[in-house]
Amino acid sequence: MTIAPLKNEPSSRDRILDVAEELFARRGYSGVGMKEVADGVGLGKSSVFHHFKSKAELYAAVCIRILARIEDRFVRSLAAGGTPAVRLDRCVGDLLDVLAEHPTHARLLLRSMFEDDDLPDDGPEGRAVYEAVGGILEPFSSLLKEGMSAGEFRLASVSHVMLLLIGPIVFPFASGEFGQQVLGKDVFDAAQVRRLKSELLDLVRVGLHAPSAE
């Protein structure tokens, strides 16, 4: 870990992370070679191994950087105050915004959730990932609980609802060509992002059924 350079040029380390993030998101951990990463940066393979002593470490570093960005926005969004319903709307909306701004994020996150078989779950990097995930899930869980005891949300199983809500938040921006095919337009288009956000918030608020049908 060296100090960032005084110039504005990104360090080699950051450029490696950028390229690796893009590639891992597209093809997954085992679908990407270190040579490919090195070529993308314009370095030799050995230079990449100088910055990250193994492929697993590089992958973990990519994941941690993404999780930190998300956690940062999410926690700030939650802290901004309001009733539970207002805070839920805002933090889900902000979450969608981060994922929409960085097209690699949702896909890599989703992949990483079932690529742990491939990776050393223990070790310092594994724990850092684990803690970053906890830093996002725990405040979310608290928010749901708070809203339920305040009577703003329906009484429901917090953990099951959390697991259910992750899907519609993350999947659309991870779905790539499939999502494009379903929508007929690019999922990352500003208009599509707005529409997805409002449809999701409506779904969370009132579900799908018409009010008169109750």
Add this chain to the structure above:
Amino acid sequence: MTIAPLKNEPSSRDRILDVAEELFARRGYSGVGMKEVADGVGLGKSSVFHHFKSKAELYAAVCIRILARIEDRFVRSLAAGGTPAVRLDRCVGDLLDVLAEHPTHARLLLRSMFEDDDLPDDGPEGRAVYEAVGGILEPFSSLLKEGMSAGEFRLASVSHVMLLLIGPIVFPFASGEFGQQVLGKDVFDAAQVRRLKSELLDLVRVGLHAPSAE
């Protein structure tokens, strides 16, 4: 493609598909080697290549078998009649049941949605996958449209709602250790499946907010 044997023992081809399905679900296309598949079946690697002329073909065969199972149940569930709201409940519930009965399915399906970069998208297998997906999405889209014109569902963008609903249906059963960690119990436990189903159906029906909060 040979005729199934008269005995009850599954053919080598089916046993290869079973093993490959399990492995591809756990570690993805490029994370699995043909040697590993062969060892799992108890055959030599060359014997696997005798039944499937390439790794990509094996992967496609696994995907097609899964999609066929899902499409079969889904289409029968839709055809069983009732109002759009009743049919939506039933087919979403049945969909969760298939995914819960075959723990490999959700994970492999989700993976396959963003592993197309790795695979030959064209060719006969690619098209078979494409058509199977269409056979599931199209009737689902029709159902939503029908319910909206009948006034049973809120007016909303059908395509956006579809993309949003895939997440909570598929993700929980694809989430593996992560889901287990969130719930504190095995996602594929009968009790958890029941709970997930009822929570999802409630969410689709009335959302998360309490009726009094409207």
Add this chain to the structure above:
DNA sequence: GTCTATAGGGAGATAGAC
């Protein structure tokens, strides 16, 4: 249909010069 043997290439990782 299953096997052994092997081709031919690419993977992750290291050594050591500069």
Add this chain to the structure above:
DNA sequence: GTCTATCTCCCTATAGAC
């Protein structure tokens, strides 16, 4: 910090005997 060269291993796929 970056490079060239190399180690060792494993990959998909094929050839050909049985």
